[in-house]
Amino acid sequence: MQLHFYGAARTVTGSCFMLEDGQRVLVDVGMFQGSVEKRNYKHFPFDPSEVDVLILTHSHIDHIGLLPKLVKHGFSGEIYATRATREISEHMLHDSAKVQEEEAYTLTKKNLRKGLPVVRPLYTADDVKECFRLKWRSIEYGQTVSLDSIDFTFRNAGHVLGSAFVEINTGRKFVFSGDIGERGRLIINDPDFPPESDYLIVESTYGDRNHRSVEGSIDELRRAIVHAFEKGGNVLIPSFALERTQEILYILHTFYRKGELPECEIFLDSPLAIDITEIFANHPELYNKETAEEAKHGNPFYIPNLTFTKSVDESREINEVKSHAIIIAGSGMCTGGRIKHHLKHNLWRKESSVVFVGYQVKGTLGRRIIDGARKIRIYGEEIAVKAEVYTINGFSAHAGRDYLIEWATKSDAERIFVVHGEFEKSQKLASALRSHFDCVIPEWRQSFSV
Ligand SMILES: [Zn+2]
Structure with a gap:
């Protein structure tokens, strides 16, 4: 079986991972933001029409933002997400399309004056509408879905409304953290802890520090x-x-x-x-x-x-x-x-x-x-x-360093992949986890046999 890191590897944005074993399961299809945003225009390193299942952990653009592009390039499989994630995603993606269209319009005006070509948006509002014509399956926390050779379960990630981390069982057990919230947040419940697993793929946005209360x-x-x-x-x-x-x-x-x-x-x-x-x-x-x-x-x-x-x-x-x-x-x-x-x-x-x-x-x-x-x-x-x-710094939606370590430790995983962080922050978290675990910080588009 192969595990591919197509995004959020040594960067915070562009979350996208694939488990491939006959079936192709994609976890998140996020947009790259900031200094790596040019990557959004590259071809996917896989054929979107061959992806069987897409699992979305939550509705932040760096986890869902390339869905319209995925669909435009042939993805027609089922999408699994919580009901809140689906509802929020629809608004987030329409807003994102608006931003793409406005940027393309402004750049086109500038380009034409320089004799350069028209700039096409990454996707449009029509592309977003296509995403919501596909089959979305609403999953509740604790619910297990069984497909041909795998089953998966959503758990509360305590990050934003409807956010989940996902346990995928292929005979070997994988946990994809999505983004994990801090304890004692306003509005939503504290994250669940991961079960014992073989492989943990864990975020490290704040792998280097804790938050104020x-x-x-x-x-x-x-x-x-x-x-x-x-x-x-x-x-x-x-x-x-x-x-x-x-x-x-x-x-x-x-x-x-x-x-x-x-x-x-x-x-x-x-x-x-x-x-x-x-x-x-x-x-x-x-x-x-x-x-x-x-x-x-x-x-x-x-x-x-x-x-x-x-x-x-x-x-x-x-x-x-x-x-x-x-x-x-x-x-x-x-x-x-x-x-x-x-x-x-x-x-x-x-x-x-x-x-x-x-x-x-x-x-x-x-x-x-x-x-x-x-x-x-x-x-x-x-x-x-x-x-x-x-x-005012105490409202972070991400777990601070100590809680991330406590959370990851519960998995008792054979191997931990540290993702979704600036490289130095991933390194800091990895070095704390290395005393107990085999820990890897994958590179962008790196694959592993698991
Ligand atoms: Zn997030």
């Missing part, structure tokens, strides 16, 4: 909001559409229920985040105990003064609000989306605050702001950074 971060957020309103400004929260936005709404909801939320208006200014929040509200069976308790009193993401602004006109109207507004908008690292407009209107005002609640990758606008830039450029205009800037 969620409780401390909630306190920091409360103080940041109160302080900004005392100064008479607004609070901007650049946020990722999936999970982080719902966590922030949930926290604001609990502030409101406890009478701790100052008088304010709250705007969720992201069509994608609005759609995903609706999916969260429709899946109370996936809530942890605290959130389920909160849900007894009604929708745990509801706040009376919360406005969903879907249209561009509604979004523009927020510019008129000069104080006592909390504006949650994408993108999480300020690389695009509506947050850039809000930064333009607030960043130069010393009475406003910008609160970063997610990791800011080097080279992004968000990173430049938290690194202390005095001036930045937004849409060709120079903007002074006078607003107060907060970085």
Whole structure:
């Protein structure tokens, strides 16, 4: 039997692994992002029409983002995912197609002026629609699916709503971690532990460090909001559409229920985040105990003064609000989306605050702001950074180093493949695991006989 590493090998993005033994089982088909994004345009190193089964661990673009390309190149097999993963994926992929189409349009305009050819998008909204004409099978946590020569079981990965890790039994037992969440997360349950297995394929996003506590971060957020309103400004929260936005709404909801939320208006200014929040509200069976308790009193993401602004006109109207507004908008690292407009209107005002609640990758606008830039450029205009800037680090969706080690150790695997991490982070996790396990950090497109 062969195990192929087609992505997320010595990088964080592009998760894609194949088990091949007569049947071809693909686990995730993620998009490459950042410095390796050119890989998205390469041919798949396999024939998509020969893939029998696709298993999706969760709905982040670096795990599902090349599905439309897979389908365009001939994949017509069955897709296994949790119901929440399927529902969120549909919105994520349509949003991704929009980004691809817009980028191709802008590049084409530039190319034509230089006498260069038209740029085609990686995929379009029509390609995304084709993906949802295929047969999707909804799998619950704990449910086992038996096919010809294999069976597989989904377990809760505690990373985002509907996220799973998967045990695949071919006679030998494999566990693919997908992405593993930290313990004590808001909204969803802690991850299950892996069973004893022969091979473990484990993520290492934070193979080198642990996180601060969620409780401390909630306190920091409360103080940041109160302080900004005392100064008479607004609070901007650049946020990722999936999970982080719902966590922030949930926290604001609990502030409101406890009478701790100052008088304010709250705007969720992201069509994608609005759609995903609706999916969260429709899946109370996936809530942890605290959130389920909160849900007894009604929708745990509801706040009376919360406005969903879907249209561009509604979004523009927020510019008129000069104080006592909390504006949650994408993108999480300020690389695009509506947050850039809000930064333009607030960043130069010393009475406003910008609160970063997610990791800011080097080279992004968000990173430049938290690194202390005095001036930045937004849409060709120079903007002074006078607003107060907060970085709150305790909301990570990924397990920190200690928990990853504890989690991986439970597998008691004969061999552990460390994936889904920058190489140095994978090395740090691997070196901790090597005292007990045979540990490998596969290279991109490397294959192993197992
Ligand atoms: Zn993920």
